Amino acid sequence: MTHMHITAWALGFILFALAYMMLKQGKEKPAKITQMILRLDYLFILYTGGDLIAYYFNGSPLLPEAIIKGLAGVWIIAVMEMMLVKLRKQKSLKGLWIQFVIAVIIVLVLGFFRLPMSV
Ligand code: HEM
Numbered sequence: 001m002t003h004m005h006i007t008a009w010a011l012g013f014i015l016f017a018l019a020y021m022m023l024k025q026g027k028e029k030p031a032k033i034t035q036m037i038l039r040l041d042y043l044f045i046l047y048t049g050g051d052l053i054a055y056y057f058n059g060s061p062l063l064p065e066a067i068i069k070g071l072a073g074v075w076i077i078a079v080m081e082m083m084l085v086k087l088r089k090q091k092s093l094k095g096l097w098i099q100f101v102i103a104v105i106i107v108l109v110l111g112f113f114r115l116p117m118s119v
Contacts, residue, residue, distance in 0.1 A: 002117050005048035009073075012041045016080045023087045035084055042077050049073050062115060069110040075103040 015038040022031035056066040
């Protein structure tokens with residue numbers, strides 16, 4: 001499941017970057033299609049992440065960190081979605097980029113250095 005989770009979020013970052021660049025170049029239609037595939041991938045991320053969290057509900061002392069990891073993951077998804085919306089409206093993305101960086105740091109630190117990646 002860990003590998004599926006990595007596949008899911010790595011694909012998410014790639015699709016997000018593609019949609020972002022397409023919108024920047026004014027390619028509205030391909031960006032829309034890419035964003036639709038990205039939304040399907042969100043489900044894949046949530047499913048694999050949800051499955052990983054389930055393993056911590058057996059009295060594991062790492063449960064709080066796994067929950068924070070999951071919330072930060074959901075936060076990244078929300079920020080990516082809002083960025084694409086704001087980009088279309090040509091509004092400033094500064095606040096969202098700051099949130100993105102903070103959430104990614106939390107996710108990477110907890111995901112790679114704190115949680116065991118055993119399953
Ligand atoms: C774009 C969003 C996300 C990113 C970038 C992300 C990234 C990561 C990374 C780097 C790891 C450590 C390596 C791995 O096991 O894959 C990880 C593990 C984990 N993720 Fe996510 N994740 C995201 C979304 C989620 C969501 C939405 C949830 C929960 C609903 C979640 C729950 C978990 C859990 C519980 C682990 C710990 C697995 C373990 O080591 O035992 N993640 N994630």
